[in-house]
Amino acid sequence: MDPLHQFQINPILQIVIAGYDVSFTNSALFMAVAVALIYALLVFGMQGRALVPGRLQSLAEMFYEFVANMVRDNAGHDARPYFPFVFAIFMFVLIGNMIGMVPYTFTFTSHIIVTFTLAATVFVFVTVLALMKHGLHFFSFFMPHGAPIALAPILIPIEVISYLMRPVSLSIRLFANMMAGHTMLKVFAGFTVLMISGLGAIGFVAGLVPLLINIALTGFEFLVAFLQAYVFSILTCLYIRDALELH
Amino acid sequence: MPNLLAKGRLARWSGVAGASLATLTVLAGNVLAATAEHAPDAAHGGEHAGGLPQLNPATFPTQIFWLALTFITLYYLLSKKALPRVAEVLEERQERISRDLSKAASLKEEAEAVLAQVDKALAEARSEAQALIAKAAAEIDANNQARQAKLGADIAERLRSAEANIAAAKEQAIANVRGAAADIARDVAGRLAGVDVDAAQAEAAVAAVIEERRG
Numbered sequence: 070m071d072p073l074h075q076f077q078i079n080p081i082l083q084i085v086i087a088g089y090d091v092s093f094t095n096s097a098l099f100m101a102v103a104v105a106l107i108y109a110l111l112v113f114g115m116q117g118r119a120l121v122p123g124r125l126q127s128l129a130e131m132f133y134e135f136v137a138n139m140v141r142d143n144a145g146h147d148a149r150p151y152f153p154f155v156f157a158i159f160m161f162v163l164i165g166n167m168i169g170m171v172p173y174t175f176t177f178t179s180h181i182i183v184t185f186t187l188a189a190t191v192f193v194f195v196t197v198l199a200l201m202k203h204g205l206h207f208f209s210f211f212m213p214h215g216a217p218i219a220l221a222p223i224l225i226p227i228e229v230i231s232y233l234m235r236p237v238s239l240s241i242r243l244f245a246n247m248m249a250g251h252t253m254l255k256v257f258a259g260f261t262v263l264m265i266s267g268l269g270a271i272g273f274v275a276g277l278v279p280l281l282i283n284i285a286l287t288g289f290e291f292l293v294a295f296l297q298a299y300v301f302s303i304l305t306c307l308y309i310r311d312a313l314e315l316h
Numbered sequence: 317m318p319n320l321l322a323k324g325r326l327a328r329w330s331g332v333a334g335a336s337l338a339t340l341t342v343l344a345g346n347v348l349a350a351t352a353e354h355a356p357d358a359a360h361g362g363e364h365a366g367g368l369p370q371l372n373p374a375t376f377p378t379q380i381f382w383l384a385l386t387f388i389t390l391y392y393l394l395s396k397k398a399l400p401r402v403a404e405v406l407e408e409r410q411e412r413i414s415r416d417l418s419k420a421a422s423l424k425e426e427a428e429a430v431l432a433q434v435d436k437a438l439a440e441a442r443s444e445a446q447a448l449i450a451k452a453a454a455e456i457d458a459n460n461q462a463r464q465a466k467l468g469a470d471i472a473e474r475l476r477s478a479e480a481n482i483a484a485a486k487e488q489a490i491a492n493v494r495g496a497a498a499d500i501a502r503d504v505a506g507r508l509a510g511v512d513v514d515a516a517q518a519e520a521a522v523a524a525v526i527e528e529r530r531g
Contacts, residue, residue: 073368078375089377096375097382104390111398118405120412126405133402153395161390177383180369182376186383248370 072255095175103164143306159302166294179247188240199312246297250290257283497522
């Protein structure tokens with residue numbers, strides 16, 4: 070009945086390395102499943118190397134071209150070498166979200182530590198990229214071009230803070246959306262159960278209402294699952310563009 | 317830039333919506349959890365007394381560890397194996413399509429050249445045929461004219477000779493009539509008047525009468 074029970078991390082295999090508990094958990098299991106699914110889709114899908122693609126190959130090519138267009142349109146042509154990184158981010162988040170839509174699975178993207186680690190990876194990657202490309206000139210990024218020097222004491226802290234907030238907003242957006250949606254589904258399902266157990270025969274009729282809402286919410290959740298993966302990777306693209314072009 | 321702005325807005329609003337939804341649902345969830353705790357459900361009573369499982373730091377190392385492991389594996393597999401293969405297939409297709417397109421264009425050009433040749437040959441044949449027809453018509457025309465002229469001359473010639481014959485026959489007949497008339501006149505004169513008229517006289521008299529009548 071507890072709608073937060075679905076977020077419980079349950080160890081499957083106890084592992085401790087250097088004093089840290091790194092057990093293989095349900096979360097780790099579905100991360101591995103996501104990686105296997107993505108790799109299988111691309112490898113089995115492209116196995117035929119057909120000129121006219123079949124269903125699976127079409128799907129693989131569609132993902133490839135979708136992300137390739139996203140990188141080209143949002144990060145520019147110079148961002149071509151970072152396409153695999155964006156593709157890995159997009160597919161990992163998307164498949165992670167989609168796996169979460171299957172009952173009895175675990176949504177690893179609903180954990181703040183996972184989304185934050187991903188966002189921090191993007192943040193560190195983008196910052197290192199900018200430093201490598203522009204050296205110390207990178208710090209001019211924090212002083213908006215053409216702004217009066219007198220405003221620098223105000224503008225620079227704001228820009229620095231907004232830059233440092235990127236991984237926070239990136240991770241919280243994904244985590245909050247995934248957790249909220251899944252909790253909502255559980256809460257409404259819980260209402261149905263409560264009504265049936267509490268109201269008896271009337272409950273079976275009244276319980277239909279949250280059930281119908283749940284059906285709509287499930288469709289909505291699929292949209293959110295895709296949209297959040299899209300937002301996450303498109304923001305990654307925009308950050309890469311910032312790193313490459315510094316405005 | 318409006319495009320980017322729109323995307324930024326989408327990201328911001330989904331963030332705001334997600335956060336507020338999360339707050340609402342966590343509140344509702346806590347209410348449900350509270351009601352659930354009243355029920356004798358011992359299975360997971362003590363384990364997450366701290367509330368959100370997401371905020372339990374004890375699970376952080378394992379999640380970070382497995383995320384790093386799986387994500388690095390995924391990145392390696394994608395960048396080294398899967399994505400180059402997709403790119404290869406897509407490039408191959410692009411190449412094939414452009415090759416086919418250029419081939420089709422050259423074939424079209426060729427066909428057009430052949431068509432032009434055929435058109436030219438057809439026009440030549442037509443003009444040749446027309447010339448032949450004109451020549452034949454002219455020949456036939458000339459032939460006809462010659463034959464007609466010859467026929468005309470022939471007819472005229474025959475007409476002339478026939479006319480001459482008729483004229484001769486007429487002269488002859490007139491001469492015969494004159495002779496007969498003179499004989500008759502001499503005979504009549506001898507019998508009626510007993511005058512013997514010599515032939516020359518009679519003839520001259522007859523001729524005079526004929527001349528008189530004719531005139």
